[in-house]
Amino acid sequence: MTELTGAVWRTSSRSNDQGLCVEVATNVVTAHGVVGVRDSKDQDGPTLAVSPPGWTAFVEALRGDAFHG
Secondary structure, three states: OOOOOOOOOEOOOOOOOOOOOEEEEOOOHHHHOOEEEEEOOOOOOOEEEEOHHHHHHHHHHHHOOOOOO
């Protein structure tokens, strides 16, 4: 498991106050080589460690509506 020491977590500007969000830490790429992703409702819970190219591909797929039926 990758310990993301120094991670600065942020949510999307489109997030609301209902807590149905993920938090992302991109500032840890240099130190740890990953982008951190976690559930905003469970900040002490599990964290995904995604490669920067994998994160970029995921975000581009979201922007391109790849996940909408």
